[in-house]
Structure formats: C-alpha cells, structure tokens
Amino acid sequence: MEYTDPQNFLNRECTWVKFNERVLRESTVPSNPLLEQLNFIAISASNLDEFFMIRVAGVKHLVESELDHHDIAGMTPQEQFDAIETMVHEQVHQQYTYLQSLRQRLASEGLRFVTPEELNEEEFMWLESYFEREIYPVVTPMAVDPSHPFPFLSSLSLNLAVLLRRREGDDSVKTAILPVPSPVLDRIIAVPVQDGTREKRFLFLEDILSTFAERFFLGCEILETTPFRVTRDADLDIDDDAEDLLAEVVKSLKKRRKGAAVRLELHEAASRMVRSLLMTELQLEEKDVYTIPGPLDLKVFFSFTGIKGYDYLRYPPAFPQPSWELGKSEAPDLWSAIAENDIMVHHPYETFDTVEEFIRQAATDPNVLAIKQTLYRVSSKSLIIAALAQAAENGKQVTVLMEVKARFDEENNIHMAAKLEKAGCHVIYGIMGLKTHSKITLVVRREEDGIRRYVHLATGNYNGKTARIYTDVGVFTANTLIGVDASAFFNLLSGYSDSPQWNKLAVAPINLRERIYEEIDREIAWAKAGKKASITAKMNSLLDKEVIAKLYEASQAGVHIRLIVRGICVLRPGVPGLSENIEVHSVVGRYLEHSRLFCFHNNGKEDVFISSADWMPRNLNERVELMIPIEYKPHKERIKKILSLYFKDNVKAYAMNSDGTYRYFSDSRQGEAIHSQKQLQEMAEAHTRELRELGLKRQIKGL
CATH class of the missing domain: 3.30.870.10 (Endonuclease Chain A)
Known part of the structure; x- marks a missing residue:
C-alpha cells in the first residue's frame, strides 16, 4: 500500500481552522463561567490574527507565485486559499453570534456595553469632558487626498475611515483616517456608576472617537465613520547565508512592520465607497475582506475578563502546588x-x-x-x-x-x-x-x-x-x-x-527522526510476532508525512495507536484498510495542552519519552530539538497515568473523525464525568495535603 498517497492526508490549514473552532466552541460550554467563555472568544481571535499573519500570508505568496505546488493532501495553493476563506468566514460569523449571546448574558449580570447615544445628559457631559481631556490630545487625523497619500497603517492597528465634506464651498466627499489610540489608551472605558444602580456600563474607544469625530475636522460635516483593521504578512525572511544572524533578524523585524496586507476587517455599516477605497489602497480582493457585525479585534476582551468584583464569573482559583x-x-x-x-x-x-x-x-x-x-x-x-x-x-x-x-x-x-x-x-x-x-x-x-x-x-x-x-x-x-x-x-x-555518539538523548535534526522510526518499527515487529503492540503519544501538532506513513504501516500491522493532538492533525484516523487501529483525541480546556509525551509498549518494557518536538517537518528537520528517555520507574508510571487520564476525558475531549471533523464527548457522555485537567489539579492538591499530613515539608530554602 502507498501510505503517502495524498488522499490519506488532510490539509494542514483546514485542520488548524478546525482546531480554532474547538477553541471557539468553549465560549458556548455552559460549565465555563461567563467571563471564561468571553476569554475563549478572545483566544480564538488572537489565534486567527497569527494564522493570517503567517499561514494565510504564506498561502497567498504561493498563489501569486503560480508555482505548480501541491500540499500534503494534494491541494493547490488556490484550492487551499479558497477552503480557508470559506471556513474562516463561517468561523468569524460564529464568533460574533456567540459574542452577541454572551453580551446579553453579561448584561443580565450587570456588565453592559453601550454606545454614547445610550447615555443620559449628565453622562454625555462626562463623556465629552473625558474625550477633550484624555482622547483628543492623543489622536492625529490623517487626510487622504492628492497631497496626502493614503497613510501606511501598521498591522493589527484599529482605525476609523471617515467620509466628510465641507459645510460651505466645496461639497465633494473627502476621506480621512482617524487612528484609534488603543495601544496608549484603554479601549474599553467604564461609564461612572450613578447612585442607586449596580449595573456597570462600558464604552468602546472607537465609538467615542466616532461620536466626536467632527472635533478633528472643523467646518466639515461627518458623513460616515467606519472602524477597520488591517492584517499584514509578518513572516520573517531570514537570509541563511548572512554573516551576522542578530543583524539579519533586526533587519527582518523592520520589514515585518511593512508587510503586504493579507486581511481587511471592516464594520458591517461600511459604505460601498469606503469598502472600495480600502480594498484598492490595500490591494486586497473581496475574499480578503471580513465584514464584522460588532467590535473589531476581539482580543480587547482579554483585559476585560479580569474585571474586579466578578470572581464568580471566572474559574475557581487553582494554585500551582509545591513539587x-x-x-x-x-x-x-x-x-x-x-x-x-x-x-x-x-x-x-x-x-x-x-x-x-x-x-x-x-x-x-x-x-x-x-x-x-x-x-x-x-x-x-x-x-x-x-x-x-x-x-x-x-x-x-x-x-x-x-x-x-x-x-x-x-x-x-x-x-x-x-x-x-x-x-x-x-x-x-x-x-x-x-x-x-x-x-x-x-x-x-x-x-x-x-x-x-x-x-x-x-x-x-x-x-x-x-x-x-x-x-x-x-x-x-x-x-x-x-x-x-x-x-x-x-x-x-x-x-x-x-555530533557525538549520544548515550541517552535523541537530537533533531541529527537522529531524533530515526529514533522515532526505530520505536515505531519495533512495535510493528512485536505486532507481527503476535505480541501486544501499542503506541500512545501526546503532542501539539502532527504533520510529518513520513512519520504518519509509519503510523499507518503500524496500524496495518496491528499496532494499537492512541494519539492526543491538540491542534493540527493531518492524519486520517479510523479509515478501513489504512488506520482503523488509530484513534485521535484532542483536549481543549482551561489550560493549553503543550506537553509532548510518548509511550511505546515494547513488549512490556515500555519506552517512555518526553520531548520538545512535535511530529512536524520543521521540528524534525529544521529545529534543534531533544527527546529524552524516562527510565526512572515512578516517572514512567506517572506519565502513563497522565496519558491514560487524557484518553478517559469525556468533558473537555474531542474524538477526530476520518474526514477531519470532531465529535465532542460531552455531547454523548453517559456515566461518570472525567475531566483530565481538573483531576490533575486535584491530584496535585491531594499530594500537598499528603505531605502536610506526613510532616514531610521540604526544608530547602525557597522551596
């Protein structure tokens, strides 16, 4: 069988979007407190920013190059871009649908987002004073006309596109840009609480700027103010032949700030004129534009989720325990x-x-x-x-x-x-x-x-x-x-x-890949000999074609393979005649699953490893990585127990289907709820109590 046939793999970018979908789904899970649900929306938005800056930018470069290139799943760059565009537009729609529901539930808890128009006369007077005192001195309007070219707008900065015309004389429509100074001013601003009310209300900085936009253009009538945001290519182009690596990185960082635009986020109220202007100036197509029915840049909620006095809307405190x-x-x-x-x-x-x-x-x-x-x-x-x-x-x-x-x-x-x-x-x-x-x-x-x-x-x-x-x-x-x-x-x-003759460590790109092959081949040999053979592995991403082909070969030999992959996974599990002995789970919860843990049964000897490397080409070929054998028996047992617990999780775990979709165990759970992260925290706390009860507190200074 040809294990490396493209039909045996999923597209990398699409599997990443599916991962972010799992992150976003946590914003709808009732067991997550409201502010934690909001935090997951912010995480999903942050993830998308990096995805566009690096991965989408890379796919667009491939499209523009017109090279005859196919990915691991056999897709052309254009096919990849079209698939990404369809999936991400739908995901952004989900983000704002979930956000709207969350805002309503937060309002019922006394946390309400309002517009300046919803303030009473006294509150509006306060807002006007706040604008004049805090905002107006910081903002510099930028005209756009023949003598003022369209300004360079840094990646991820939030701006207002302003259409205006003079009240007297020239009645032509003019354009300007108002930068939203959110890096230096808080973007979420609390309205002073009035006597007798427990409700707290909040304004977005861009809404305040829009309300008082005329102050920046005296003698003009404001026709439109529309928030928008540009995302630029941020991948570094490092010259591997450069004599001074540090100088080369510094030079590339300066270029990053001026990378080509890859995405335009534009508020849904934007006129056709503003939309067309921004697309033209940024050299973007319709597919690159994301129409937003709410506040842009949902990372703004990261700071809001820590608001004081609402601990009951967050996870209960969980403290790291002593060793x-x-x-x-x-x-x-x-x-x-x-x-x-x-x-x-x-x-x-x-x-x-x-x-x-x-x-x-x-x-x-x-x-x-x-x-x-x-x-x-x-x-x-x-x-x-x-x-x-x-x-x-x-x-x-x-x-x-x-x-x-x-x-x-x-x-x-x-x-x-x-x-x-x-x-x-x-x-x-x-x-x-x-x-x-x-x-x-x-x-x-x-x-x-x-x-x-x-x-x-x-x-x-x-x-x-x-x-x-x-x-x-x-x-x-x-x-x-x-x-x-x-x-x-x-x-x-x-x-x-x-490179020396290594005693214990496996080192990429020297021998780590070969050590992985060796461990998989040993399991294949045990399976063919009629012995129990199994592989249990936990990692962030699984992308390497050759390693996956080895796993397919092992599956066909009868090796039972259980994988815990948080993010990208291009392997297709459960395909008859290919991977029916492979199951893939993904755990998304309070903590980001980052550890790389591996256990090969080896006829009962059990080879256990920890590693800095995922099973991806970049980790095995282009990075200096380590894989470390765990030979101390209590540690072997401890890691095996951790891996087993992840596979029992039916609260925060998903099972991957062969087509790349996922099913959420919690939706069909029967019997006892098993929450791996929660149980690991409880185990650590129980160990601390055990130490106290035994009177075995460490006497080492500082521990």
Missing part, C-alpha cells in the same frame, strides 16, 4: 535530592518556582562552576534572566543560547540577550538555518567526589508566565550519561564539534 517529589525527599538540599532520584514536575499543577529556584540556587552556590541553558521564549520580567545575570556577576561561566528567531518574541529575546551580555554571560544568538527549540539547562557543580552535572530537561519554555497556563513536564536529573550528553549538546551549539 510533590521534592517534598517527599529527605535529602538535606536541592542537589542531594536530585542526585538521590530524578525529580519530575508537572506544570501548571506543580509550580514553575521549582525550575526558577534551581537556576537561582545555581547562581548563588559557590560550588557551581558553570550554567548552560537554551532559551526560546522568556517573559519580559524573567526571574531566570535575572538569576543567569547574577551567576555571571558571581564569576560563574554562563552560556545561553537565546533563540532570536522565536516568532513574535524576537524583539523581547534580543532585549533579554543584551541584558545577559551586559552582565557577562556568553550569549549565542541561535544557529543559522535552524531554530533552537530544545529546553535544557546544565549546571556543573564541584562536589567532594568530583565534578557532577545536574540537568533540567522539559517539554515547555523557560517562561514563568506561560507556565501558569500551559501544561508541560520537566525532569531534573544527575544521571551521568545524560550529563555527558548535555555537555556534548552545548558544545555542538557553541562550537564546531561534530
């Missing part, structure tokens, strides 16, 4: 605890503070000689950056590979890298031609019996902010062979060292 395994250890300090047994942490159920404390203690411990770390995405107020800088100032050898090509984090990473260099750290700005996506820290420490290496390896970024909402697994180890591999890995990144 259970560290808590059980009776070792006198952190280093002894790790040397005694590997330590596993599961975020966000267990606190990321454990990872930050590992770096902080390494920075201040006089016995630590060197710290080496890869950083892909870090928060702007990173405690890890501060600890690494302190380590360098304390005289330790600190080497950091800061990936300056991490999409949409490039500027922040460049800024963080500069801080590290200023403190005396040796900073590597990524590797030309590859993104370093691995998550690894190596601490070299002098001890009584010689030098010992301590290593932290993880599925997620060293980012304390996202660690509160992303699920990830990390392991601390003093395993000698992993320590040797870690040293070789950093030598590979920082110098001209050839």
Whole structure:
C-alpha cells in the first residue's frame, strides 16, 4: 500500500481552522463561567490574527507565485486559499453570534456595553469632558487626498475611515483616517456608576472617537465613520547565508512592520465607497475582506475578563502546588535530592518556582562552576534572566543560547540577550538555518567526589508566565550519561564539534527522526510476532508525512495507536484498510495542552519519552530539538497515568473523525464525568495535603 498517497492526508490549514473552532466552541460550554467563555472568544481571535499573519500570508505568496505546488493532501495553493476563506468566514460569523449571546448574558449580570447615544445628559457631559481631556490630545487625523497619500497603517492597528465634506464651498466627499489610540489608551472605558444602580456600563474607544469625530475636522460635516483593521504578512525572511544572524533578524523585524496586507476587517455599516477605497489602497480582493457585525479585534476582551468584583464569573482559583517529589525527599538540599532520584514536575499543577529556584540556587552556590541553558521564549520580567545575570556577576561561566528567531518574541529575546551580555554571560544568538527549540539547562557543580552535572530537561519554555497556563513536564536529573550528553549538546551549539555518539538523548535534526522510526518499527515487529503492540503519544501538532506513513504501516500491522493532538492533525484516523487501529483525541480546556509525551509498549518494557518536538517537518528537520528517555520507574508510571487520564476525558475531549471533523464527548457522555485537567489539579492538591499530613515539608530554602 502507498501510505503517502495524498488522499490519506488532510490539509494542514483546514485542520488548524478546525482546531480554532474547538477553541471557539468553549465560549458556548455552559460549565465555563461567563467571563471564561468571553476569554475563549478572545483566544480564538488572537489565534486567527497569527494564522493570517503567517499561514494565510504564506498561502497567498504561493498563489501569486503560480508555482505548480501541491500540499500534503494534494491541494493547490488556490484550492487551499479558497477552503480557508470559506471556513474562516463561517468561523468569524460564529464568533460574533456567540459574542452577541454572551453580551446579553453579561448584561443580565450587570456588565453592559453601550454606545454614547445610550447615555443620559449628565453622562454625555462626562463623556465629552473625558474625550477633550484624555482622547483628543492623543489622536492625529490623517487626510487622504492628492497631497496626502493614503497613510501606511501598521498591522493589527484599529482605525476609523471617515467620509466628510465641507459645510460651505466645496461639497465633494473627502476621506480621512482617524487612528484609534488603543495601544496608549484603554479601549474599553467604564461609564461612572450613578447612585442607586449596580449595573456597570462600558464604552468602546472607537465609538467615542466616532461620536466626536467632527472635533478633528472643523467646518466639515461627518458623513460616515467606519472602524477597520488591517492584517499584514509578518513572516520573517531570514537570509541563511548572512554573516551576522542578530543583524539579519533586526533587519527582518523592520520589514515585518511593512508587510503586504493579507486581511481587511471592516464594520458591517461600511459604505460601498469606503469598502472600495480600502480594498484598492490595500490591494486586497473581496475574499480578503471580513465584514464584522460588532467590535473589531476581539482580543480587547482579554483585559476585560479580569474585571474586579466578578470572581464568580471566572474559574475557581487553582494554585500551582509545591513539587510533590521534592517534598517527599529527605535529602538535606536541592542537589542531594536530585542526585538521590530524578525529580519530575508537572506544570501548571506543580509550580514553575521549582525550575526558577534551581537556576537561582545555581547562581548563588559557590560550588557551581558553570550554567548552560537554551532559551526560546522568556517573559519580559524573567526571574531566570535575572538569576543567569547574577551567576555571571558571581564569576560563574554562563552560556545561553537565546533563540532570536522565536516568532513574535524576537524583539523581547534580543532585549533579554543584551541584558545577559551586559552582565557577562556568553550569549549565542541561535544557529543559522535552524531554530533552537530544545529546553535544557546544565549546571556543573564541584562536589567532594568530583565534578557532577545536574540537568533540567522539559517539554515547555523557560517562561514563568506561560507556565501558569500551559501544561508541560520537566525532569531534573544527575544521571551521568545524560550529563555527558548535555555537555556534548552545548558544545555542538557553541562550537564546531561534530555530533557525538549520544548515550541517552535523541537530537533533531541529527537522529531524533530515526529514533522515532526505530520505536515505531519495533512495535510493528512485536505486532507481527503476535505480541501486544501499542503506541500512545501526546503532542501539539502532527504533520510529518513520513512519520504518519509509519503510523499507518503500524496500524496495518496491528499496532494499537492512541494519539492526543491538540491542534493540527493531518492524519486520517479510523479509515478501513489504512488506520482503523488509530484513534485521535484532542483536549481543549482551561489550560493549553503543550506537553509532548510518548509511550511505546515494547513488549512490556515500555519506552517512555518526553520531548520538545512535535511530529512536524520543521521540528524534525529544521529545529534543534531533544527527546529524552524516562527510565526512572515512578516517572514512567506517572506519565502513563497522565496519558491514560487524557484518553478517559469525556468533558473537555474531542474524538477526530476520518474526514477531519470532531465529535465532542460531552455531547454523548453517559456515566461518570472525567475531566483530565481538573483531576490533575486535584491530584496535585491531594499530594500537598499528603505531605502536610506526613510532616514531610521540604526544608530547602525557597522551596
């Protein structure tokens, strides 16, 4: 059988739109509190922004190139664009249908969005004063005429298109642009609460600007003010032959701000004249225009969902717990605890503070000689950056590979890298031609019996902010062979060292792909020998054609394959004669499922791994990634239990059909409700209670 036939695959872009549909669906789930439902609408909007800036822009480039190109599913660029356009227009319609329902329910809770026209006389006087004081000084109108060319409008900025004419003299219709200054002013503005009312009312900044637009055009009559928003191509064009990678990224970032327009969002009240003008100036076609029946840029609700005094409209608080395994250890300090047994942490159920404390203690411990770390995405107020800088100032050898090509984090990473260099750290700005996506820290420490290496390896970024909402697994180890591999890995990144013979780690693009094939082939062999054979894998995306073909081959050999794929999945599960032994689930809930976990039965030996890599061509071919074997039996059992729980989930899980659609388990659930994320949180809290009851609180300072 030809497993790589295009009919055996789904289109990547369409499966992504289906993923965002699952995110958006959470805004309709009654068990989600109202403000959390609103948050899911904002998440879906944020996802679409990035999708257009990167993926749709790329498809449009392919269409324009007129190259004879077909994707993994055999679709031409034009076919892909047409499919995307149809699906996303429908999804945007769903967004605003759901939003309208949500606004009505929020109003019943005393949170109402109004227009300036709905204010009474006293409130309107307040608004007028607010406009003159806070808004008018900030806004600069931009005329559009032969002496004032259409201005360049930055990507994702919100603007008003204004049609006007003079009250006297020239009665021709003129055009202007009013930028909505939402980056510097709050876009949602609370109306002062009047005595005797509990209702809180809110105005959108663009509505206020529209109401007082005449103030910017004295002597003119305003005919129309229409909100619109432009999305531009934001993919970086990095020259892999450039001599200075950092300078090349900085240059590309400047180009990003001026990328070609790929989408126009326009309020439904727009006249044909405004629509035509904007399409012409932005060089867009009708399919690129999204008519919006409400406020543009629904990311605005991210800040609103945190409004004070409405905790009952949000999820109950869930706090990261202390590390259970560290808590059980009776070792006198952190280093002894790790040397005694590997330590596993599961975020966000267990606190990321454990990872930050590992770096902080390494920075201040006089016995630590060197710290080496890869950083892909870090928060702007990173405690890890501060600890690494302190380590360098304390005289330790600190080497950091800061990936300056991490999409949409490039500027922040460049800024963080500069801080590290200023403190005396040796900073590597990524590797030309590859993104370093691995998550690894190596601490070299002098001890009584010689030098010992301590290593932290993880599925997620060293980012304390996202660690509160992303699920990830990390392991601390003093395993000698992993320590040797870690040293070789950093030598590979920082110098001209050839790839060594790896003891434990699988490294992309060197041997990770081959290790995956090896594990799948072993299961195929066991199945053909009449033995039990199974693969359970959890990842963010599944796209690699060759890996999927291997999974199809395994399915036909009788291997039972269970996949948990949050986002893109181009594999077709449950196709007779191809993938009837493969099932795909997707979990979308309070936390973003980010961990990559793999279990191969191997005739009962059970090879278990964690990894920074999804099964995608970019991860296996174009990025520096790691896959780490989990050999400590308690950790094997713990990861198997996590994977099993995800497959039992019937509250936040979906099952994928062979045509790429999904069915929501909750719609047909019978019996006990199993909510994987909720149960994992409850397990972490139970472990904390267990530690307290046993009196085994950690005595390590800071933990």
